[in-house]
Amino acid sequence: MRLWLRASAMLLALVGAPLALAQDRPPEHTTGWPEMISGDSGVEGLESGPELQRGRTPQAMLADQRRLTAALAALQPERKGVVDAYVVSIALDSDPVFAREARESARVLARRYDAEGRTLVFAGPDGRGGRTLPVGSISTLTLALARIAEVMDRNQDVLVLYLTSHGAPDAGLAYHDGDQGFGILSPARFAAILDGLGIRNRLLLLSACYSGAFVPRLMSDTTAILTAASASRSSFGCRAENDWTFFGDALVNHALRKAQPLADAAAEARQTIIGWERAGRLDPSMPQVTIGDAVATWLAPLETRMPKAATAPVGAPATDALKP
Template identity: 65%
Template sequence: MRIAFAILAAVAALAATPAAAQFKAPEHKADWPGMVSGPSGIEGLDPGPELQRGRSAKAMLADSRKLGVALNALQPQRKAVVDAYVVAVALDSDPVFGREAREAGKVLSRRFDAAGRTVVLAGSAGTLPSELPNGSLSSLALALARVAEVMDKEQDVLVLYTTSHGAPVGIAYHDGDEGYGILSPKRLEALLDELGIKNRVLILSACYSGIFVGPLSSPDTALFTAASSDRPSFGCMADNDWTFFGDAMINHALRKNQPLEKASDEARMMISDWESAARLNPSNPQVSIGDHVATWLAPLEARMPKTDTPPVGRPATDVLKRRG
């Protein structure tokens, strides 16, 4: 099967520094190679296939070292304190996702008192090579495994933010022309179950991400998706600073001293207003909050910063103005 995700816009203009003038973020120039077989063309996607094609061995080693440093720096949990561990990952090399994951890491770390317990996995933000470990299915799995090692799985919480393109079969991993894969609902469910991570805030920014609601919902999970299982979301052009969902949920609602569910309500209303004004088909972001979530969310939200922070970057809706 070949799954093609079209580039929706050119990469952001490069900064005027000499280093930036020579750098260009990876672009998708080739379609996905055949990875799976079967009469339906999608047999084998549930386990989450990943393919690296032609990637430099030196680049792989350098990235492995960056990932090792980031994971080894995670601080252990504090006894008698409900700690949050934040993982923010951009699974596509389009710079909008790299920019969004970086800022999401900052916002979520501040909100959930997770300084020293935050990992950001992302490619280039568009002007320079990435200083971070790359976002991939492998690096995400390793980050989750490391979090499971250092957290108290009975009391602590995983806060996972993913941002990428999506398809009706899952979230896409697509790194230039070198990395391809699918994070399916069953694969993410299996990872979290294997690692014993039960207390979790899952915020999934991708088209069709509502397909994760059924498999990932649980009494101890707060789950938020950018769209329903049959709808695309918007704002994922490569030169944007934010997707619609990331801008509303991370850049606005979660910067405020307000409960998580109220923040989600605000974000969904904001997205609805933007889509209505642009005459876009509603993306229908989904929410599932389990009955036991309050037991660990309450102590976390009691430590929320009292002051709000202002939004950063260009609003996601600027793309509508640029296109008239």
């Protein structure tokens, strides 16, 4: 079962990938969360989306800032008269399954939605020697969205966001990078960022426990949102050794590789996940799919340009964890 964090004065620690000195290995979660709220504010104290960095070396901070600056500078502007997709794929946790999922999801979504030169990937080391990328964080995501808002035509173009991490009940998505980065991205904060930037056309794919909590705050007539679980359920497959979560494997690694409409891909993925959970005797995660009435205005042009040939799934199946 995917780990979850309960919001309190001291959030519980997450257990992650093995500690290793090699630069291409993910950092380990070894300590508890720092105190990020105080008094009796409870969950409400997390609505603003607190983020904390501690103990990261100046050299590492500078190197990552340079990678981020280069990635944002390379983002291509929109094309006049063309509905362009801007893809962001981000892992907010240093457990390497999220890095692997974010990296491959970026490739699948960029191909599907004709987003070469308009794709950003933020993920820590994947433990498999993948190239060094800007690390995912709440600040990184916010800056990336601000840059996309600058270069896109907000009346025409589309944000395609794939976000993979752990989830916190009654709080949001958990940002946890080893022992150095911590935070919560709440539904209220995420909605404020998108709305404040004027990004109205959006396909949001959220792979995390309890991610259904984002649907009421992010939904609009021009938004399609797919989540790995309902607001009250865990999702599965986030073991550090995995290549995919259940949601990522079913939706991205299988359904979205095919030239089928988004609604059909979502239905296929949902049925696949239900089958896997039944086979593993797991409590249903209840993935959520909500597509706004005006989504077709931007989705239809994108799907017209989809590649006709499917690509083959990659990586070990997420269900390998269910094998005895």
